[in-house]
Amino acid sequence: MDGHSSDFDWDTEDELEIENYGPPYSSGVTHPYEEAVVGSAETNSVVSPSCKVIDHFVGMGFSKELVTKAVEENGDENTNLILEALLQYPVMESSLPSSSKSKVIDHFIGMGFSEKLVTKAIQENGEGNTDSILETLLTYSALEKSPAKQHIDSDPSSDMEGSLMEDFSDSDSLYETEETINPDSDEESRLLFLTKMGYTEEEASAAIERCGPDSTIAELTDFICAAQMAKAADSLFPLEVYPRPKPSCNDELKHKKRRFDNDLWKSKKQIRLEMNGDEEALHLPNPMIGFGTPTDPCHVTNRILPESAMGPPYFYYENVALAPKGVWSTISRFLYDIQPEFVDSLYFCATARKRGYVHNLPIENRFPLVPLPPHTIHEALPLTRKWWPSWDTRTKLNCLQTCIASAKLTDRIRKALELPDGEPTPSVQKFVIEQCKKWNLVWVGRNKVAPLEPDEVEMLLGFPKNHTRGGGISRTDRYKSLGNSFQVDTVAYHLSVLKDLYPQGISVLSLFSGIGGAEVALHRLGIPLKNVVSVEISEVNRNILSSWWEQTNQKGTLIHIEDIQQLDDNKIEHMMNHFGGFDLVIGGSPCNNLAGSNRHHRDGLEGKESSLFFDYVRILDTVKRFSSSR
């Protein structure tokens, strides 16, 4: 264990009392405001708060006048409100777009239209009439029929201005982008473009030859990446990543348009079927070890990233590996065409967790967290060994999910096993094993199985014991929060390369933070957390992170934001000005519309929650844009 984690008692039996922070320790000079920032609204309304709160925000770099104004308007209790107000002020001074208006804009941008078009449509129709705005936007999209080829998503050199998907609605006749080079125009310029991106001429011409004269830059880079991957490590991606040999650019364009136009009157299922029809399948590697594990380091130590993807800022995106077809190629396409690193945490700890990670981190000289976590069920849960029957051959647990088995089920199992004296019959064994695998049951007594306790789940996922305990959280919610979290050892292994890059500490924008898997990983790696802006919708999760922040005596600043859709460009810019930019943007967007166990709304990336992925992309683009202009 490294120095930074040694001040935390990993085996503490004490409950974390979130509401009992105790008296806030006296303000130092470097970090005088922690308790105001960290606490939620209710917890820090105690003594002489006003000036403390004011000092806090002044310390963040806001002017005293503005802070005083914000505190007067919002009271000194709700720091979130104050922060929001502060971030709004400069906007109000300039053009005063009401928050409702920006909401409308965001709404349509979220649907995939470009910011400029949306603004224009709103100007024409008024912000109240969303229907006619939509109609106007769709008309714009239809105008796009002119043979102007898509260029934005395939042109990594154009600044990612405005929307992520301008190619759906953008038309040269509607507004002009300053393009010195149109990479899709002809073979020669595409060749030039690819070499400019850092690919060799051979790679580029081979790709053009292979993908055909009509192929887009995106397809070409896909092909080159796939070829590089295949060359670098057969074990990593044993099958060609994009098996469709000659994708047609026009098809793709039509397909994308269809997806957004027809959304309005087609059932999700129909859309999904269509998507499945022409989306590329992306094959999962076997074994699922990504660029290697601590016990099995891979010989692949570097990879070529598109120039537009290079850090800093670094980013790290996570989601379930077994998503519906086409989801990962879409994710990859929106994240600079970087191939996901698929890893099963099975190779890091005692429990499976198949996930894909898209990131632009270096991959050489990774190192694991120490001590290494237990790698088998027996090591992780030694007390179960005594009761483990020989016919249960499991050595690893399955993926830890958000629900646990009921007491009734474990009781049924006990009764089924108690009947015979000797070995249970094969059919009983089969039933029991099936249920044990399905619900991750472990042996806790003679003929007795039980679901994992929350603290065991915490341990298996690499969190400190009792990380999610206390503060009024229910058992069920603990399982839920844990089931949605990172496996810390896995993520930390990938993030370990940041330690040498940021010895003085790191500023992190943590999206969909949950219970703080990323923060815990960085902390356990011994990377000081200078500033953490955490976006998390769930209050219990925010409390868990705050509590951990206190427990581990963090010296940096922690800021909570509730709703990712409220985090607009202005706020990001101001945050970046105050914190000197972000070094890392990290997060895993909701998977519930992707995950296999969702019978009802497995709608893919277009699903209600999972579509928040596009907010991740939006925010990452913004951070990158402001970083490069700093």
Add this chain to the structure above:
DNA sequence: CTGAAAATGAAGGGCAAG
């Protein structure tokens, strides 16, 4: 004690990969 709200239990029967 009573009604509302929260926690729990169980069924559900989808999709993709091997």
Add this chain to the structure above:
DNA sequence: CTTGCCCTTCATTTTCAG
């Protein structure tokens, strides 16, 4: 075919405020 999956819905039970 089988297995596995950061799950949702709704009925039922338990807890809690009044």
